[in-house]
Amino acid sequence: MSLTPAFLDELRARTLLSSVIAPKVKLTRAGREWKACCPFHQEKTPSFTINDEKGFYHCFGCGAHGDAIRFLTEAGGLPFMEAVKELAGKAGMDVPAPDPRAREKQERTASLTDVTAAAQRWFAEQLAGIDGAPAREYLKRRAIDAAAVQRFGIGFAPEGRGRLKNALATLGEDRLVETGMLIRPDSGETYDRFRGRLMIPIRDVRKRVIGFGGRIIGEGEPKYLNSPETILFDKGRTLYNIDLASPASRTARRLIAVEGYMDVIALDRAGIAEAVAPNGTAVTEAQLERMWRLDPAPILCFDGDSAGQKAAIRAAARALPFLSAERTLRFVALPPGQDPDDLVRAGGRDAIERLLSAPEPLVDRVWRHEAEAAPLTTPEERAGLRQRLLAHVSAIGDKGLAQLYRDEWMQRFDALVRPQRGGPGRPFERRGRYVKGKGFVPPEPPTLAQTRVIGQRGLQDETLRAVLLGFTLFPAALADHSEALAHLMIADPGQARWRDRLVDAAMDGTLLDREGLRTILEANGTALPTSDERSSVAYTFTREESEPTLALRDLGEAVDTLAREHEVAAALDRATARLQAGDEAAFAEQVRLLRLKRENNERLASLAVSD
Incomplete structure (x- = not known):
């Protein structure tokens, strides 16, 4: 059935929300609103408010929020259409006639859930019978008691190709096939899908059995066998235990996702009921969406082995396009070789809670994975790390958040591959950094010896001035090259201030055009060169009329080459000092660095264009 927004808005307008909630909780007038103890979590001091004028409720304790329809579905357990019909009846409104196809699907679904419910009851009977002895012994070894068996509806599918088929014959063979309980081969008779397996029913949020997960008893493959995709069961959109975890997550104010x-x-046996699991597959976008409805920052608690950590990273990658200020993930890695059952047996709930008390944020988890993915001993390997991090940044849909992730990861990258320098022969004590609230804090002023080294590079000085102008004319380049620009050693105070203002603008995350950036620079006292004062060495990025793609490419190449030039100059200075101290091995290093210096200068020269 398709209900129009206009109908639903009219229904909400005709419904007095407090009258819907009053039968469930005791309301107390609080000015123009009502207050009560929240029906979604246990509390002694009222933090649940109802606003009849605006038609919504909100709990400041657990975050529950919604209208009359949502209250009936979540607090009363009614299906959506039943809630709508109940409210419409009280409001004197007629619910639009259902679409014939939607009504047929609804009736068909209801009919098929009767089949899965009957199958679950039959499996439960088999677990309690003679054939269920091996399964009961398995449950005993796993410390799963009768209360847990009842709570989760666990059963047993005995050996035999036609046991369930014969027991539920009155329900119709076609319906048993349609629900995945029987397999219909291309030739021959149908037969039971599940045989010799512990049967774990999978329920939807309305507590209806929609499929099963079957764990083999003893040896054999596959270890787990799930129901196939049916009209009831879409494993990529379903979370195991969503029916029990949904209300529990409101009370606990968290949601935990585990592997199986x-x-x-x-976890439930340890008193942690707010746990869900994907159905034998990697976490999907639809499953993430369902988690976020319950908790803005679910905790993914996967095994500490290689497979478990790969699953965690895949989930993180799936989440990146959908991240926002209200949506993220957190991660906990179990000790290698242990699963939640092992931890519960060894240390009870306390052992689990110690892990869950300090989850790892998504930004840290992805960084750690990529930083540990490969060695970082060569420039190529370090460049690979940077590229992987930037690829993750580009996947984040929220551009403001993407910029924050980029800033964070690039700051860590710089600290990792460009460590602080100091000690004999290591002239640069520290690089600049961006400080929140203060903007860019530039590096310590270079020593006289460093200034002499920098001043000897005439071509670099020309290019440096041109690069600063290029970022001013083409501010789009700042997003990708602000880190390299920030770490250039600049002796001239005026140019250093110019650079700092450019980096500040990039770090603020403001989308700037050419004129907007010029205004900011001039307002901060940065005197920009006139066209007559510009460098005699011209580049595509110093000409306003240049084709932007070409200018951005050349500008990026120029700033990266300048960054390399500074590093080569510092290394050359150290090699020269070693050679003067009698270290003959430094001669070969000096020759290599001089060659690199020449190549860098040649590259800068090649970027110049004639006037």
Whole structure:
């Protein structure tokens, strides 16, 4: 059935929200609103408010929020359409006639859930019978008691190709096939899909059985066998235990995602009911969406082995396009070789809670994965790390958040691959950094010897002035090259201030055009060169009329070459000092660095264009 927004708005307008909620909780007048103890979590001091004028409720304790329809679905457990019909009846409104196809699908779904419910009852009977002895022994070894068996509806599918088929024959063979309980081969008779397996029912948020996960008892493959995709069961959109975890997450004010069914049951046994699991697949976008409805920062608690950590990173990558200020993920890695059941057995709930008390933010988890993915001993390997991090940044849909992630990762990257310098023969004590609230804090002023080294590079000075102008004329380049620009050693105070203002603008995340950036620079006392004062060495990026793609490419190449030139000059200074101290091995290093210096200068010269 398709209900129009206009109908739903009219229904909400005709409904007095407090009258819907009053039968569930005791309301107290608080000015123009009502207050009550929240029905979604336990509390002694009222933090649940109802606003009849605006038609919504909100709990300042657990964050529950919604209108009359949502209250009936979440607090009353009604299906959406049942909630709409109940409110419409009280408001004197007629619910629009259902679409025939939607009504047919709804009736068909209801019919098929009768089949899965009957199958679950039959599996439960088999677990309690003679055939269920091996399964009961398995449950005993896993410390899953009768209460947990009842709570999760666990059963057993005995060996035999036609046991369930014969037991549920009155429901119709076609419906048993349609729900995935029977397999229909291309030739021959249908037969039971699940045989010799512990049966774990998968329920939707309305507590209806929509599929099963079957764990083999003893040896054999596959270890787990799930129901196939059916009209009821879409494993990529379903979370195991969503029916029990949904209300529990409101009370606990968190949601935990683990790898499998038995992990959920183990946590529940320890008193942690707010756990869900994907159905034998990697976490999907649809499953992330369902998690975020319950908690803005779910905790993914996966095994500490290689497979578990790969699953965690895949989930992080899936989440990146959908991140926002209200949506993220957190991560906990279990000790290698242990699952939640092992931890519960060894240390009870306290062992689990110690891990969950300090989850790793998504920004840290992705950084750690990429930084540890490969050695960083060569420039190529370090460039690979940078590229991987920037690829993750580009996947983030929220551009403001993407810029923050970029700033964070590039700052860490710089600290990792360009460590602080100091000690004998290491002239630069520290590089500049961006400080929140203060903007860019430039490096310490160079020593006289450093200034002499910098001043000897005439071509570099010309290019440096041109590069600063290029970023001013083409501010789009700042997003990708602000880190390299920030770490250039600039002896001239005026040019240093010019550079700092450019980096500040980039760090602020403001989308600037050419005129807007000029205004900011001039307002901060930065005197920009006139066209007559510009460098005699011209580049595509110093000409306002240049084709932007070409100018941005050349500008990026120029600033990266200048950054390399500074590093080569510092290394050359150290090699020269070593040679003067009698270290003959430094001669070969000096020759290599002089060659690199020449190549850099040649590259800068090649970027110049004739007037």
